[in-house]
Amino acid sequence: MKHFQRAKRFAFDGGPAYHQDGNINELENQRMGNELAGGPASEPELLLDVRGLTKIFGSLTACNSVDLQIAKGEIHALLGENGAGKSTLVKMLFGTLAPNSGEIFWNGKSVRIGSPAEARRLGIGMVFQHFSLFEALTAAENIALSLDSSTPIGAIAAKAKELSHSYGLPLDPGSLVGDLSVGERQRIEIIRCLLQVPDLIILDEPTSVLTPQEADKLFETLERLRGEGKSILYISHRLEEVQRICDRATVLRHGKVVAHCNPRQETAGSLARMMVGGDVHEVHREHPDHVEGAPLIEIRNLSQAPKGPFLMPLRNISLTVRAGEVVGIAGVAGNGQGEFFDAVSGEATQGDAATVRIRSIDAGTLGITGRRLLGAGFVPEERLGHGAVPGMKLSDNMLLARHRSDAKAFLGGGPLGFIRRDAIEATTKRVIEEMDVRKSAEDPEASALSGGNLQKFIIGRELDRKPSVLVVNQPTWGVDAGAAARIRQALIDLTRSGSAVIVISQDLDELFEIADRIAVMAHGEMSQTIPIQEATREKIGLLMGGADAGAH
Numbered sequence: 201m202k203h204f205q206r207a208k209r210f211a212f213d214g215g216p217a218y219h220q221d222g223n224i225n226e227l228e229n230q231r232m233g234n235e236l237a238g239g240p241a242s243e244p245e246l247l248l249d250v251r252g253l254t255k256i257f258g259s260l261t262a263c264n265s266v267d268l269q270i271a272k273g274e275i276h277a278l279l280g281e282n283g284a285g286k287s288t289l290v291k292m293l294f295g296t297l298a299p300n301s302g303e304i305f306w307n308g309k310s311v312r313i314g315s316p317a318e319a320r321r322l323g324i325g326m327v328f329q330h331f332s333l334f335e336a337l338t339a340a341e342n343i344a345l346s347l348d349s350s351t352p353i354g355a356i357a358a359k360a361k362e363l364s365h366s367y368g369l370p371l372d373p374g375s376l377v378g379d380l381s382v383g384e385r386q387r388i389e390i391i392r393c394l395l396q397v398p399d400l401i402i403l404d405e406p407t408s409v410l411t412p413q414e415a416d417k418l419f420e421t422l423e424r425l426r427g428e429g430k431s432i433l434y435i436s437h438r439l440e441e442v443q444r445i446c447d448r449a450t451v452l453r454h455g456k457v458v459a460h461c462n463p464r465q466e467t468a469g470s471l472a473r474m475m476v477g478g479d480v481h482e483v484h485r486e487h488p489d490h491v492e493g494a495p496l497i498e499i500r501n502l503s504q505a506p507k508g509p510f511l512m513p514l515r516n517i518s519l520t521v522r523a524g525e526v527v528g529i530a531g532v533a534g535n536g537q538g539e540f541f542d543a544v545s546g547e548a549t550q551g552d553a554a555t556v557r558i559r560s561i562d563a564g565t566l567g568i569t570g571r572r573l574l575g576a577g578f579v580p581e582e583r584l585g586h587g588a589v590p591g592m593k594l595s596d597n598m599l600l601a602r603h604r605s606d607a608k609a610f611l612g613g614g615p616l617g618f619i620r621r622d623a624i625e626a627t628t629k630r631v632i633e634e635m636d637v638r639k640s641a642e643d644p645e646a647s648a649l650s651g652g653n654l655q656k657f658i659i660g661r662e663l664d665r666k667p668s669v670l671v672v673n674q675p676t677w678g679v680d681a682g683a684a685a686r687i688r689q690a691l692i693d694l695t696r697s698g699s700a701v702i703v704i705s706q707d708l709d710e711l712f713e714i715a716d717r718i719a720v721m722a723h724g725e726m727s728q729t730i731p732i733q734e735a736t737r738e739k740i741g742l743l744m745g746g747a748d749a750g751a752h
């Protein structure tokens with residue numbers, strides 16, 4: 201209680217830009233500094249006061265005596281590189297993880313949050329980084345499952361629709377989750393959270409799967425919620441948006457609070473330095489005028505009927521990517537990018553083998569393994585469940601993905617056959633080292649990695665094979681600035697060694713940074729590619745809106 205009383209009054213602005221190893225006394229000093237400077241002493245009421253929260257996994261202290269204060273009507277950023285402990289901290293606030301020690305005060309009262317139901321009862325809502333939706337159920341059915349009430353499904357659907365309209369988050373409650381894009385699934389999570397009328401909404405990397413327009417809509421929603429007196433705890437690796445919408449930030453490094461700051465008084469660079477404790481390297485790229493390499497992947501007149509009622513058809517897509525180049529595919533989510541990835545990777549096979557040619561071999565009728573055996577690698581958008589099996593160790597995930605393409609290295613011959621664990625473990629270790637995957641055990645289960653670290657592992661697993669063709673969907677989703685630069689550089693370096701890379705990304709900055717040419721998908725059609733030297737945001741934006749799509 202003592203802590204709460206001390207923490208009750210503090211200022212948002214003024215004073216030094218940030219406080220290394222800041223504590224409440226510094227916040228109090230900050231307030232006094234404001235008053236002395238003649239400014240008004242703002243006294244926002246505290247909603248949440250976290251004191252010394254600690255979580256230990258085995259030998260790793262994921263959260264080390266963390267302090268965090270959130271006022272009513274505040275958007276508070278939680279920053280830190282991959283594995284810094286952000287998700288662990290918010291899971292303790294939402295009752296999905298029990299702390300080893302520490303105390304949580306809610307509206308001034310010490311509370312124990314033993315389960316998500318208890319968190320919701322207090323007024324804490326959460327939108328997770330990894331969604332917890334059933335694909336075979338509709339949006340409304342998924343929402344109904346999480347509500348602790350017996351409200352009829354029709355009433356829930358109507359309320360969800362009303363909320364989706366009023367907050368500008370378009371959603372059809374009757375749509376099947378399995379048919380929805382990641383961005384659309386996230387909207388279900390947000391609306392599900394809003395339906396419970398929370399006082400504090402925790403958002404774990406909410407914009408990483410959104411288009412710029414969808415992100416703008418979300419910011420409007422958040423600002424509106426702040427205006428209604430709600431508090432928001434906002435986790436993001438996108439520092440520009442943190443500066444745009446957040447009032448204060450708490451920065452974690454290796455599980456410890458290393459700074460409190462007002463992000464508006466910082467630059468993206470200074471925030472990144474606080475997070476990593478040093479400088480972030482920039483991606484180095486030269487764009488040759490003409491790429492004369494051999495065509496390594498050719499997609500010819502790819503058309504496909506929609507595979508479900510809410511999925512996009514693919515309409516006459518042709519694209520050739522040569523050795524030495526990165527081609528970026530931009531587009532608003534749900535315009536056929538997922539279907540295109542499935543068709544190119546072999547998750548969806550084609551009737552005509554010549555529709556997809558890999559290294560001049562007709563591959564359209566081959567499945568994913570057949571295409572991998574031709575030297576292609578694929579990284580899907582969803583990491584858990586699709587890119588990796590959550591309950592399996594990293595080494596087993598390695599074996600699962602590469603047992604056919606690396607049969608010689610991973611499997612022993614003979615009539616009975618055996619698995620070469622030493623080779624698999626050595627490869628897993630190499631990928632972990634190359635990609636700087638941070639983890640809490642020698643060979644943890646995929647689900648025990650932080651989101652960004654799992655992404656680094658999955659991309660590293662493919663890069664390690666040095667594929668001739670690599671197709672990646674959203675390569676840096678949920679990845680911190682330092683790791684994103686590392687992944688982007690690795691993709692560029694792969695083309696330098698003679699491979700062809702296709703990057704599907706909703707992050708235009710990313711595509712401008714690494715692509716030699718950019719094409720845009722709209723309504724299941726793909727535009728002509730635009731050389732990066734001629735590409736402008738305006739041009740790409742127009743194509744994203746559907747102008748000129750399909751011209752070749």
Ligand SMILES: Nc1ncnc2c1ncn2[C@@H]1O[C@H](COP(=O)(O)OP(=O)(O)OP(=O)(O)O)[C@@H](O)[C@H]1O
Pocket residue numbers: 257260262280281282283284285286287288289638639640647648649650651652653678680
């Ligand atoms: N269930 C678990 N078992 C063991 N270790 C875990 C578990 N969950 C997280 N960790 C470890 O705790 C550390 C912090 O992970 P956490 O997910 O909190 O990081 P984060 O800051 O949210 O990262 P990201 O930005 O990548 O999501 C990581 O080293 C991770 O491997």
